[in-house]
Amino acid sequence: MKTRSSNNSSGSTKISAKWIPLICAFCFALGLVFSNRIWVPYESNGQQLISQRRREQEEFQAVSEDSRAAKKGKDVMDEVLKTHDAIQSLDKSIAMLQMQLAASRSSHEMTSLGASAAATSVTGLSHEGAPRPKVFMVIGINTAFSSRKRRDSVRETWMPQGDKLVQLEREKGIVIRFMIGHSATSNSILDRAIDSEDAQHQDFLRLEHVEGYHELSAKTKIFFSTAVAKWDAEFYVKVDDDVHVNLGTLAATLARHRSKPRVYIGCMKSGPVLSQKSVKYHEPEYWKFGEGGNKYFRHATGQIYAISKDIATYISINQYILSVCQK
Numbered sequence: 001m002k003t004r005s006s007n008n009s010s011g012s013t014k015i016s017a018k019w020i021p022l023i024c025a026f027c028f029a030l031g032l033v034f035s036n037r038i039w040v041p042y043e044s045n046g047q048q049l050i051s052q053r054r055r056e057q058e059e060f061q062a063v064s065e066d067s068r069a070a071k072k073g074k075d076v077m078d079e080v081l082k083t084h085d086a087i088q089s090l091d092k093s094i095a096m097l098q099m100q101l102a103a104s105r106s107s108h109e110m111t112s113l114g115a116s117a118a119a120t121s122v123t124g125l126s127h128e129g130a131p132r133p134k135v136f137m138v139i140g141i142n143t144a145f146s147s148r149k150r151r152d153s154v155r156e157t158w159m160p161q162g163d164k165l166v167q168l169e170r171e172k173g174i175v176i177r178f179m180i181g182h183s184a185t186s187n188s189i190l191d192r193a194i195d196s197e198d199a200q201h202q203d204f205l206r207l208e209h210v211e212g213y214h215e216l217s218a219k220t221k222i223f224f225s226t227a228v229a230k231w232d233a234e235f236y237v238k239v240d241d242d243v244h245v246n247l248g249t250l251a252a253t254l255a256r257h258r259s260k261p262r263v264y265i266g267c268m269k270s271g272p273v274l275s276q277k278s279v280k281y282h283e284p285e286y287w288k289f290g291e292g293g294n295k296y297f298r299h300a301t302g303q304i305y306a307i308s309k310d311i312a313t314y315i316s317i318n319q320y321i322l323s324v325c326q327k
Contacts, residue, residue: 136173137235137254137306139245140205140223142216143178145190148197150241151178155201158245165203174247175231179223181209205230216302224307225316234258236312239304254306263308266300 141159143151155161159176160168168174183190198204209215209222220238227236235254239245257263273294275286283289289296307315315322 132230132232133169134173134232135169135175136233136251137237138175138177138227138231138233139237139239140177140179140227141239141241142219142223143180143241145180145183145194145211147241151197154178154241154244155203158247159203161201161203172251173233174251175233176203177205178203178241179205179207179219179226181207181211181219181222184210220302221315221319221322224312225319228309228312228316232309233312234309235263235306236309237304237306238302240302243303245304250306257308261308262311264300264305264311265307266305267303268298268300270295270298272296 141151141154159165165176168176180194194204194206198206205223205226207219207222207226209219211219223238224236227233237250253265254263257265273283273286273289273296274281275283
């Protein structure tokens with residue numbers, strides 16, 4: 001009885017063989033369901049992390065490129081500034097060498113000039129063999145082609161004419177001439193007009209210079225060089241054609257400085273060196289005058305001023321290396 005009962009209970013717990021494949025398939029499907037629910041969010045988070053990491057790398061790369069570009073730009077600016085400083089340093093060195101050369105040449109030429117002057121006093125001739133009259137002062141009146149009315153006004157007031165002009169030169173040693181160059185076109189109507197006026201009044205000094213408003217400083221330098229070669233004067237005076245001169249007062253003033261070396265007389269002024277390009281009288285070589293805010297050296301206004309023989313000789317000797325201010 002016991003044996004049969006146990007056999008029946010064990011037989012009731014047995015699973016039919018046909019259910020085993022179904023149970024296995026169900027377990028496999030259930031495993032897939034739980035696997036997808038667990039790993040899909042992880043894969044999604046992984047994709048987000050990867051995308052975020054890529055964005056961070058791109059941002060870092062952009063910042064790095066900007067930093068490299070800024071550094072490169074700064075390096076370029078540093079190189080430009082270094083080059084500019086080097087050019088300024090070279091220009092200063094060249095300017096100093098030119099000054100030293102000019103001083104050396106001037107000293108040598110002045111020594112030679114002393115010997116030449118001694119020979120001139122005996123022969124009455126310059127070192128070129130042409131007469132060089134010894135006078136008290138030479139006055140050069142700066143004029144232009146279009147200034148006929150101004151010249152006539154000067155002739156009618158303070159400048160003697162004809163025989164009186166010759167007498168002033170012979171008795172007082174005062175030479176007065178209108179100084180003017182040539183036009184850009186050879187033998188133009190402007191040049192012929194001056195030739196005709198000079199034939200009438202004989203009071204011009206023609207310069208080897210092409211007339212131009214922006215060449216006034218160069219014209220003055222050429223005047224001093226030409227006057228030194230033509231007259232042995234104690235003083236050389238530059239005056240504009242719209243200035244009326246009291247010859248007596250001018251002569252008395254210069255006479256008080258006859259015994260002084262390197263005389264430079266005029267209405268002196270000074271002013272700030274203008275480094276801004278937007279201003280009217282911009283100074284391209286402003287750095288030669290030192291730091292910003294510096295002033296020009298004292299100098300005479302251009303209407304009228306006088307220099308002594310030694311300064312005029314210095315200008316004549318060094319005329320090809322002396323710089324001029326463009327106004």
